[in-house]
Amino acid sequence: MLRLPAFQLLRPATVAEATRMLAELGPEAAPLAGGTDLLPKMKRRQLQPRYLVSLRGLRELRGWSGSPEQGLVLRAGCTLAEVAAQPAVRSAYRALAQAVAVCSNPILHRMGTLGGNLCLDTRCNYYDQTEHWREAVGWCMKAPGPHSPQEVPCRVAPGGGRCWAVSAGDGAPALIALGAKVRLVGARGERVLPLEDLYRDDGIRYLDKSPDELVVEVLLPPADGLRSTYRKVRRRGSLDFAALGVAAAVRQDPDGTVASCRLVLGGVASRPLVLEEAASLVVGRRLEGEVLEQVSQAVHRAVHPMDNTDFTVLYRRRTAPVHVRRALEALAS
Amino acid sequence: MERVVRLRVNGQEHRVLVPPHRTLLEVLREDLGLVGTKHGCELGECGICTVLVDGEPALSCLLLAQELEGHEVTTVEGLATDGQLHPVQQAFVDSGALQCGYCTPAMVLVTKALLDRVPEPSGEQVREAVAGVFCRCTGYVKILEAVQAAARRLRETGRPSGCGS
Amino acid sequence: MRVLKERERVWNVVGQRLPRVDGWAKVSGRAQYTDDLSLPGMLFGKLVRSTHAHAKLVSVRLERALQLPGVVAAITGRDVPVRYSVFPVGQDETALAVDKVRYVGEPVAALAAVDPYTAEEAARLVEVEYEPLPARMDLEEALRNPEPRIHEYGPFGNVHRLASLEFGDVEVGFAEADHVREDLFFYEGSTHAPLEPHSALAWWDPGARKLTLWTSHQGPHYLHRGLAKALGLEEHQVRVVVPAVGGGFGGKLDIFHHEVCAAKLSMLTGRPVKITLTREEVFYAHRGRHPELLRIRTGVKRDGRITAMHVEAYLDGGAYCSFGPATMLYAGTQQPVTYRIPHYRFQAVRVFTNKPPCGPKRGHGTPQARCALEVHLDKLSEELGLDPVELRLRNLTGPNELTVNWLEITSNGLRACIEKVVEASGWHERRGRLPYGRGLGFACSAYLTGAGGSIYYSDMPHSEVHLRVDRSGGVTVYTMATEIGQGSATAVATIVAEVLGLQPQDVSLVTSDTDLTPIDLGSYSSRVTLMVGNAAYEAACRVRDLLFEAVAERLQVPRSRLVARSRRIFDEANPQVGGSFAQAAQWAEARFGCLATSGSYRPPQKLGTYKGSGVGPSPAYTFSACVAEVQADPETGEVKVERVWVAHDIGRALNPVLVEGQVEGSVHMALGEALMEEQAFRKELHRGPSWLDYKVPTVYEMPEVITFLVETEEPRAPFSAKEVGQGPLLCVVPAILNAIADALKVRVDEVPATPERVLKALEEQRKGRTGRVGPTKVPPFSFPPPERVPRPQSWEEAAQPA
Known part of the structure; x- marks a missing residue:
């Protein structure tokens, strides 16, 4: 059996205590929520924190409040299954309900949390491997083994000087399309920011937050007629991460003319990719015919995946426009 | 830090000295001798080590034993009572829903959890319930049949599925 | 062997949908698998x-590992230098690499520690120095670069084995043809991926000087021999015991490094040592499907009758022999079993590459060639303007005939299988009339019910069974038949129960223990039901004779009127005259003493005498036919298999539930090979040795499976029961590919038919080229001229003008 490395388990009673612990312990500590991403990575020695700060007991992180009319607040400790079953999410924020419902598999839904899903480590074929495999390939920039990150190139694009690991969470594209914000609490206070601003285009430093900051809440704006959907491309109907995730949210006039549109892709870059040009093309028009063709072309121009997930790069580029178009078609009907 | 943890497993309380990095899977198999819970990857992928925590399926390879105090754990050993198979187990045997048997403890437990919540599941609900556990032998055909057979049996006998927890 | 006379009666348990005998243990969590076992003082190995x-092994230093507190012993290749293999011709593996390594994941050292954490930590402290050599990662690369050789044996370069055979004269056959077609096909490697990782627990008893190995294995006999050789022990000093096995599929048949190393470490420490592989290591243990390139050329008359066929197979064997010599020959043996081929040439080469060794996976060596053939025949039928089913029907073999390559077909239900799936799927009404994107595909296949030859030469039985009846009426069967989930225990218990008038669960089984159970060669080549079944049948009949004789004497009833049924032995004409089974056992024990009988089984002599003729013969063949229905997405290339109709000539189903389970499981494994599973490599490494990256289909990909069991009379099989574990897989893969072609009018001549490949074929078509993806050339290699094998007399007579 693969075993966990030794660590100390800290069990704070409040979020404030948790952030204090994280601030004091610095980079050697990691927050533990559902454990579905962190613990396998520790078993494969991709990550080896000496301290785990467990968020499991924190009541502050459980539950939700609000409504589709006023806006919905989902606390970060909700499991993905709870989010998927939440009536307001199912009725008014469908993209989110669909996204969390297709995360990994149904058992992991009950274990993984919303906060954990939003902070999901970036993924890569050269990184998400066992210790022996990574040693055999000569390690990589994101997990350089006995070396420093400067000494080891990215195995995907060795000359690029950066890590290209991919943002593969399902929750983030859906929530960004829905215009969600997140509340972070750290040792030195709290802040609210648009979810898309949480992410950076860097496979290693993929979150724009300090290590002591915790995502505590997701704030969804009033639904206000927003219609949304999420499509996921993966080889199998269970377990697999998104080789492509498409979140689309539109607000339409009664005649079908699009008043606003957000398109966000997961699985193609180190952060969720917001397709601004493609989305702007449909505003003021109906989701049909020529418009969708123009959107497809814009998507094709915007999507440049690297060869580090399932499916070939060529395939992912070819089919991304198809899936975006289908997402919009689903919203049109 | 090692500490003594009180674990409730199959209705029985155990006191076990465990370090923080020890998973529920390891404690069940190696400290409590409950080897009915199998392991297939220890990475949360195959679902073979599934147990029920407070009645819901969870992967024992990704749970820290120290975090389970105050929770009720059910393993396959907790299903049969007085030498009588649980109706779900009986349905698996009768339907031929097992071959090598290695995924069977997990399959039986996810089925029990489903039927405790949803006595009359749709085909889609059944598929969803078993989708977290890999089977390499059966092609799932007879497993899906067994879940529906178990549901019928439980509805007909009115027997609560919740024994052992 | 006894003549089976019991055909025409109503069976007690044969054919009943009864629960499997190991069901209770498995569903209750009580079944013990190897990793569930512990012994006092046990050490954990790694x-x-x-x-x-590919590298020279300069040094393996254990000092730092041995210094870690809790580490008890550590070894390198120098401690276990003896070469071994299941195949006498292929003694090329050692338990730990000695001078060089030949694939990433090959073991170079082993150690034992007091707990698994220490063992894992110590493994990180072993210092290995390598001198890298160029690695050859596929067929073409290995053939193009003969130096440096991966092995120092084999005919030349990186060629491991060769075959070149001709039955009849293909040039004559092609000259008679009205039409000749040639196709290339590539079948990617795949692995068994049993859910239970391999595990072995070794205990060396220094007093008795005896090694006991509990191991998750499907061939304890060959392992027994191999272990003794690798460890320098006499065979009687080794005992192999197989507890419950969590799936095999051919992946637990070889002699594995961890088994030899656990044993050696136990011998060195005097303590039990357990080694359980991680999931990653299971991918390195492999012995799975060979990646294989095939070229098939077939000549046909205008009406579709085959006049000649030439098959070339290029096998990528990975780094060692394993079962490769047989795998290679199996690429050519089964084509003439389904179709009459008057002139047949078969040429094959197996090549070493720097990947985990390939070996036997469900269907051993035949799925690749079967898939290529059935896709090829589909194209041929299209060219001839014939329905694909019709083309097959015009070439079908029948019962009781000899194939051109000297295989003896006895029962043959292929025609009935075809009729079943064609009718049930609405083939004639629906094919060609479905909307674009939806398609139907058809294919046939055949498989062996047990290999007629053992892997090492011997004229001894392949299966033996001991049976004991005690005065309580208890029946115990001792058999090495290894239950890996396929149902061998239930099959044996059913046969014995049928003969003795009991229920299968009345029969106690002692299985797979080389000290306690008589020989069986193993759970491979679908041999157990027929071979162990026949031995068990014989043993049961012998003990029944004793019981009948004693009852007849005691009750003064003519022996011929006695029957065993419902746990009684009684006068059929006067049923109240008789006794319980236990009573009968006591009378018989009083009359004869200890009630113990044996049975044994040896397959018929092979008929071919050519080199390689040992691979292919079987006492009986099974036949299968499949129609698959797919929905394919022309924009994304995604293929969903919605429904699969499979008909299988089972002879007779001892237990239909278990037989259906084998068909359904075969469909699942075939689906993976057809659409998504790949044992593929990137930068000299396995692309993703995990459940996440290796794409075994989930419940969501499974189609509806409609199974038909076709019954035929097979005098060589116990109660006519033939195999089902492997045959039904073979036709499903090509049926899916043919369905994709029907749906999208493009050809994916390569498995897995991933969305990428389907889309590429569509793009080729859109560009005005042939809508096809797949290989376009064979590697640079010339086969030696074929050995000319005379055809059986029946073929020569058929060839004479009337």
Whole structure:
């Protein structure tokens, strides 16, 4: 059996205590929520924190409040299954309900949390491997083994000087399309920011937050007629991460003319990719015919995946426009 | 830090000295001798080590034993009572829903959890319930049949599925 | 062997949908698998594996590992230098690499520690120095670069084995043809992926000087021999015991490094040592499907009758022999079993590459060639303007005939299988009339019910069974038949119960223990039901004779009127005259003493005498036919298999539930090979040795499976029961490919038919080229001229003008 490395388990009673612990312990500590991403990575020695700060007991992180009319607040400790079953999410924020419902598999839904899903480590074929495999390939920039990150190139694009690991969470594209914000609490206070601003285009430093900051809440704006959907491309109907995730949210006039549109892709870059040009093309028009063709072309121009997930790069580029178009078609009907 | 943890497993309380990095899977198999819970990857992928925590399926390879105090754990050993198979187990045997048997403890437990919540599941609900556990032998055909057979049996006998927890 | 006379009656348990005998243990969590076992003082072992695909091993230093507190012993290749293999011709593996490593993941050191954490930590402290050599990661690369050789044996370069055979004269056959077609096909490697990782627990008893190995294995006999050789022990000093096995599929048949190393470490420490592989290591243990390139050329008359066929197979064997010599020959044996081929040439080469060794996976060596053939025949039928089913029907073999390659077909239900799936799927009404994107595909196949030859030469039986009846009425069967989930225990218990008038669960089984159970060669080649079944049948009949004789004497009833049924032995004409089974056992024990009988089984002599004729013969063949229905997405290339109709000539189903389970499981494994599973490599490494990256289909990909069991009379099989574990897989893969072609009018001549490949074929078509993806050339290699094998007399007579 693969075993966990030794660590100390800290069990704070409040979020404030948790952030204090994280601030004091610095980079050697990691927050533990559902454990579905962190613990396998520790078993494969991709990550080896000496301290785990467990968020499991924190009541502050459980539950939700609000409504589709006023806006919905989902606390970060909700499991993905709870989010998927939440009536307001199912009725008014469908993209989110669909996204969390297709995360990994149904058992992991009950274990993984919303906060954990939003902070999901970036993924890569050269990184998400066992210790022996990574040693055999000569390690990589994101997990350089006995070396420093400067000494080891990215195995995907060795000359690029950066890590290209991919943002593969399902929750983030859906929530960004829905215009969600997140509340972070750290040792030195709290802040609210648009979810898309949480992410950076860097496979290693993929979150724009300090290590002591915790995502505590997701704030969804009033639904206000927003219609949304999420499509996921993966080889199998269970377990697999998104080789492509498409979140689309539109607000339409009664005649079908699009008043606003957000398109966000997961699985193609180190952060969720917001397709601004493609989305702007449909505003003021109906989701049909020529418009969708123009959107497809814009998507094709915007999507440049690297060869580090399932499916070939060529395939992912070819089919991304198809899936975006289908997402919009689903919203049109 | 090692500490003594009180674990409730199959209705029985155990006191076990465990370090923080020890998973529920390891404690069940190696400290409590409950080897009915199998392991297939220890990475949360195959679902073979599934147990029920407070009645819901969870992967024992990704749970820290120290975090389970105050929770009720059910393993396959907790299903049969007085030498009588649980109706779900009986349905698996009768339907031929097992071959090598290695995924069977997990399959039986996810089925029990489903039927405790949803006595009359749709085909889609059944598929969803078993989708977290890999089977390499059966092609799932007879497993899906067994879940529906178990549901019928439980509805007909009115027997609560919740024994052992 | 006894003549089976019991055909025409109503069976007690044969054919009943009864629960399997190991059902209770498995569903209750009580079944014990190897890793569930512990012994007092047990140590935990761990293998250290190569990080290079091809390298000289300069040094392996254990000092730092041995200094770690809790580490008890550590070994390198120098401690276990003896070469071994299941195949007498292929003694090329050692338990730990000695001078060089040949694939990433090959073990280079092993150690044992007091707990698994220490063992894992110590493995990191072993220092290995390599001198890298160029690695050859596929067929073409290995053939193009003969130096440096991966092995120092084999005919030349990186060629491991060769075959070149001709039955009849293909040039004559092609000259008679009205039409000749040639196709290329590539079948990617795949692995068994049993859910239970391999595990072995070794205990060396220094007093008795005896080694006991509990191991998750499907061929304890060959392992027994191999272990003794690798460890320098006499065979009687080794005992192999197989507890419950969590799936095999051919992946637990070889002699594995961890088994030899656990044994050696136990011998060195005097303590039990257990080594359980991680999931990653299971992918390195492999012995799975060979990646294989095939070229098939077939000549046909205008009406579709085959006049000649030439098959070339190029097998990528990975780094060692394993079962490769047989795998290679199986690429050519089964084509003439389904179709009459008057002139047949078969040429094959197996090549070493720097990857985990390939070996036997469900269907052993035949799925690749079967898939290529059935896709090829589909194209041929299209060219001839014939329905694909019709083309097959015009070439079908029948019962009781000899194939051109000297295989003896006895029962043959292929025609009935075809009729079943064609009718049920609405083939004639629906094919060609479905909307674009939806398609139907058809294919046939055949498989062996047990290999007629053992892997090492011997004229001894292949299966033996001991049976004991005690005065309580208890019946115990001792058999080495290894239950890996396929149902061998239930099959044996059913046969014995049928003969003795009991229920299967009345029969106690002692299985797979080389000290306690008589020989069976193993759970491979679908041999157990027929071979162990026949031995068990014989033993049961012998003990029944004793019981009948004693009852007849005691009750003064004519022996011929006695029957065993419902746990009684009684006068059929006067049923109240008789006794319980236990009573009968006591009378018989009083009359004869200890009630113990044996049975044994040896397959018929092979008929071919050519080199390689040992591979292919079987006492009986099974036949299968499949129609698959797919929905394919022309924009994304995604293929969903919605429904699969499979008909299988089972002879007779001892237990239909278990037989259906084998068909359904075969469909699942075939689906994976057809659409998504790949044992593929990137930068000299396995692309993703995990459940996440290796794409075994989930419940969501499974189609509806409609199974038909076709019954035929098979005098060589117990109660006519033939195999089902492997045959039904074979036709499903090509049926899916043919369905994709029907749906999208493009050809994916390569498995897995991933969305990428389907889309590429569509793009080729859109560009005005042939809508096809797949290989376009064979590697640079010339086969030696074929050995000319005379055809059986029946073929020569058929060839004479009337």
